[in-house]
Amino acid sequence: MKAFSYVSATDVPAALRAISTEPNAKFIGGGTNLVDLMREEIERPDTIIDITRLPLSGIEELPGGGVRIGATVRNSHLAAHRLIRTRYPVLSQAVLTGASAQLRNMATVGGNLLQRTRCLYFYDGAAACNKREPGRGCDAIGGFTRNHAILGASEACVATHPSDMCVALAALDATVVAESIRGVRRIPMTEFHLLPGETPDAETALAPDELITAVELPETPVAATSAYRKVRDRASYAFALVSVAAALETGDGAVSAVRLALGGVAAKPWRAHLAEQVLLGAPATEESFQRAADAELAPAVAQSQNAFKIELARRTIVATLRRLLTDGSAA
Amino acid sequence: MGRQPVVEVRMRVNGVMESLDLEPRVSLLDALRERLGLTGTKKGCNQGACGACTVLADGERINSCLALAVQYDGREITTIEGLGGGEGAHPLQSAFVRNDGFQCGYCTSGQICSAIGMLAEHGAGAPSAATEHLSADTIELSDAEIRERMSGNLCRCGAYNGIVGAIREVAAAVPGEVGRDAMEPVTEPAMETAMETVR
Numbered sequence: 001m002k003a004f005s006y007v008s009a010t011d012v013p014a015a016l017r018a019i020s021t022e023p024n025a026k027f028i029g030g031g032t033n034l035v036d037l038m039r040e041e042i043e044r045p046d047t048i049i050d051i052t053r054l055p056l057s058g059i060e061e062l063p064g065g066g067v068r069i070g071a072t073v074r075n076s077h078l079a080a081h082r083l084i085r086t087r088y089p090v091l092s093q094a095v096l097t098g099a100s101a102q103l104r105n106m107a108t109v110g111g112n113l114l115q116r117t118r119c120l121y122f123y124d125g126a127a128a129c130n131k132r133e134p135g136r137g138c139d140a141i142g143g144f145t146r147n148h149a150i151l152g153a154s155e156a157c158v159a160t161h162p163s164d165m166c167v168a169l170a171a172l173d174a175t176v177v178a179e180s181i182r183g184v185r186r187i188p189m190t191e192f193h194l195l196p197g198e199t200p201d202a203e204t205a206l207a208p209d210e211l212i213t214a215v216e217l218p219e220t221p222v223a224a225t226s227a228y229r230k231v232r233d234r235a236s237y238a239f240a241l242v243s244v245a246a247a248l249e250t251g252d253g254a255v256s257a258v259r260l261a262l263g264g265v266a267a268k269p270w271r272a273h274l275a276e277q278v279l280l281g282a283p284a285t286e287e288s289f290q291r292a293a294d295a296e297l298a299p300a301v302a303q304s305q306n307a308f309k310i311e312l313a314r315r316t317i318v319a320t321l322r323r324l325l326t327d328g329s330a331a
Numbered sequence: 332m333g334r335q336p337v338v339e340v341r342m343r344v345n346g347v348m349e350s351l352d353l354e355p356r357v358s359l360l361d362a363l364r365e366r367l368g369l370t371g372t373k374k375g376c377n378q379g380a381c382g383a384c385t386v387l388a389d390g391e392r393i394n395s396c397l398a399l400a401v402q403y404d405g406r407e408i409t410t411i412e413g414l415g416g417g418e419g420a421h422p423l424q425s426a427f428v429r430n431d432g433f434q435c436g437y438c439t440s441g442q443i444c445s446a447i448g449m450l451a452e453h454g455a456g457a458p459s460a461a462t463e464h465l466s467a468d469t470i471e472l473s474d475a476e477i478r479e480r481m482s483g484n485l486c487r488c489g490a491y492n493g494i495v496g497a498i499r500e501v502a503a504a505v506p507g508e509v510g511r512d513a514m515e516p517v518t519e520p521a522m523e524t525a526m527e528t529v530r
């Protein structure tokens with residue numbers, strides 16, 4: 001690991017001043033991804049600014065009925081919180097399927113948003129990777145692509161975003177609150193992560209000197225009937241091949257409200273707007289679920305080894321909605 | 332390799348106040364093993380994938396390999412050496428022996444520290460991915476729950492049945508719940524209560 005200097009910020013203004021004055025500095029939360037990337041020398045900051053002592057570890061109700069989650073809330077505390085478990089079960093479930101209990105005790109909400117792809121070629125310094133070294137090429141294309149994208153990829157990059165939490169946040173229309181010395185900005189979750197295009201090194205809408213201070217969830221009654229379903233190569237402690245965050249409300253046999261997002265399929269948590277359009281107002285039946293899944297996956301493109309993920313995503317969408325319809329949860 | 336200021340890190344490790352001058356890049360795992368000689372905590376993958384390095388920080392289990400020691404300044408760290416002590420083996424240590432919870436033993440320190448953290452989490456009402464009803468107040472610690480909650484600790488010898496058996500045995504001996512709000516981090520007194528109960 002390259003040498004660096006360490007600063008611990010005790011309040012947000014101090015953290016924002018430090019990031020804007022220290023050259024080549026990075027914030028560190030739980031460190032579960034950043035320390036690993038620094039050890040591999042994929043990340044090489046000169047200074048790290050510890051934000052875990054900032055007063056951003058609370059979860060509170062918002063006046064409008066939503067919930068505000070501080071950026072340094074640990075993943076485990078988020079998943080266990082009563083407000084989240086009862087009002088947004090999809091979010092608790094998504095967080096609980098991610099990583100391990102030890103990692104969830106360390107990882108922060110802000111850090112989870114900013115974790116980087118687990119593409120093996122991104123991690124392997126000897127491999128060509130446009131994300132790590134823009135213009136170098138992509139060894140993943142034509143390589144081992146089981147964990148790679150089927151939606152929104154480009155000729156420059158086929159990596160996927162690894163987060164489970166973010167898939168639920170995308171379904172819930174969350175907002176990321178970012179602060180810099182220039183002020184406060186609110187970024188819709190669905191616009192926070194970027195598709196690769198020709199610049200896969202640009203991964204989020206966050207400016208280098210911005211600090212995530214909170215994530216806000218709007219009041220979302222449909223989320224009371226919501227679930228996260230994750231399909232992976234082993235029963236626990238593995239990244240998703242495909243995952244689905246869904247919320248469903250029906251009335252008179254028709255879909256009256258629906259939220260759907262996919263994980264493991266793209267460089268960002270994939271909000272399934274096409275499927276939602278098909279479902280809204282449609283009969284709450286297996287046939288509708290199937291049509292919705294088909295609509296969302298129509299533009300899907302397989303890499304050399306992951307064509308199975310298109311069908312897997314289709315079936316997981318249908319299975320998750322079916323379970324929500326019959327049981328009110330997919331857990 | 333550039334120059335790097337050394338930072339003073341003070342931690343209470345297994346009840347003893349320690350003061351270390353460390354480069355910020357030193358992991359908690361290396362600080363424990365190389366500087367304090369506490370080699371019970373193992374370095375397996377060194378990338379957060381195996382759980383051999385699991386220790387307790389203020390009663391919560393973490394992977395010490397991905398923890399920068401400097402970030403744990405002022406915290407209370409418990410390693411395998413801090414369990415049992417003068418009273419002999421910790422009940423989980425004895426249960427691992429009785430249940431053949433290991434073969435080579437390399438993952439065992441991490442398994443046991445992890446299990447202690449897990450029992451405290453469960454006692455506080457924290458759910459897992461195996462929990463059927465998220466809104467339930469009490470969650471039965473079934474074998475499926477134990478396996479899911481312990482999935483961050485790999486055992487290459489495959490002693491999982493013994494590990495689950497050992498944890499089940501100790502969990503069954505714990506009467507009642509630790510009784511703390513699930514949203515609160517594990518506090519030191521809560522942790523001590525948990526430890527009292529399992530002893």
